[in-house]
Amino acid sequence: MNSPAARLYLTLTALLLSTPLLAEQDWQSMPANPLLLTVSGELACCPGGSAYLDLPRLDSLPQTEVKTQTPWTDTTDSYSGVRLSELLKVLGAAGKTLTATAMNDYSTEFGIDTALQYPVILATRRNQQQMRIRDKGPIWIIYPLNDYPQLRKEEHHHAMVWQLKSLQISD
Template sequence: MPRFFPALLMALAALLSAQPLLADNAFATPPKDPVILSISGNLACCPQGTAYFDLARLDAMPQTEVSTTTPWTEGSATYSGVRISALLNAMGAKGSTISATALNDYSISFGTAAAMQYPVILATRSNGQVMRVRDKGPIWIIYPLSEYPQLRKEEFHQTMVWQLKSLTISD
């Protein structure tokens, strides 16, 4: 047996175990705390096609801060949350369209391109404070409008859904 064979087997085992989010269906089981976001569609993480998130699950994902102004708020604020691209990648989502639905059933569909290219986040905090429903929470899709002037267009403003409750990923 070649001398590198045991090392190769160990590396292969490590690679196969490096997919905990997909392998153990971590997102497929509803959490104990209230679900604030459900994501459905073609998701490798979830055999039934739906992932469930409470605030703790979203907080456990890598967090990104975006300081920006918006058309609906005064002055700049710093928002934090998980990048949409990171969340979709972690779930093994396949699709080119996101349909976002708010608590009031406002719904809009948009392409994934901008969310994959720019640091678009699912903000759960504004200036360090958990966002309440009355303050556009618990989740607000935030684009970095101040940093990327090309995003200051109505087509992106329409997709900055606040009081977000669900996303559906499709082709």
Template sequence: MSALPRVFACLLLLPAFVSAALADDRWQSQPEGPVILTVTGPLGCCPEGVALFDQARLDALPQTQVKTLTPWTEQVDTFEGVSIRDLLVQLQASGRFIEAKALNDYHTRFEVQTVLDYPVILATRKNGEPMPVRNKGPIWIIYPLSDFPPLRKELHHQAMVWQLKSLTIVE
């Protein structure tokens, strides 16, 4: 192969490398708005192991809905947000457990496998409206309890952290 085709091939690949580098940096850089979620741990996208999210960054990720009744609500509500599975894929996270921590320092640990098996979301909206801190926001981990009876256990209820501020991926 002559030098010219090699240079041309490298130029074709350059945008992919630059794009990947920019994608990595977007999770680590300070977001424009207030940070509402910090994700730490072994994150392939982030050499420092820290990804920061404001509302806009979370909203930019693919959104999904879960309609469910919870132990803390009186009716079936529609929750919208990013699936934890999708977030882990975006961040290239690896680990066996997720430690979730709330604004009031409540914390719990649950298995990554649960969010791979079920559509568990980081809800930022309830019935189409943003959730303020006084109403379990800005982020509430929502399990699809109504659709999956095996999730209707205290173990999973304890993992439905509201006023979520951080996730830590651990082995």
């Protein structure tokens, strides 16, 4: 057990188990801070239930920055948050379709495939500032429209839900 390979294996195992992303989290418990997002559907993390996320839980996941202009903004801004694909992976989501619902009950359905192919994020910050409800926050689905002009289509614009409150995963 003192071979270099065995030591490397033990070191990597310890690192993996100590990493918050890979450690088992209680996604099904209500967070200590205000609830921002509920994710439901077939989730390996939460058999028969939903995952509940507040800002600290979202911030504990790897963050991605996207600089883009949207159909609703006049400037190219910097948006940051967790990649949608990363959140789905961490929760162990199974399905092909997402239904995104906003605080005003606007709802739209779109395929998960685009979120897996492109760095679509659940933005919680715009230009390093936490987004408020009146500024399309606290969560806005952002597509990287500047980097991928092929995403500048009505179907993707409809999926850029702001004031996001829930995601439902289905087949």
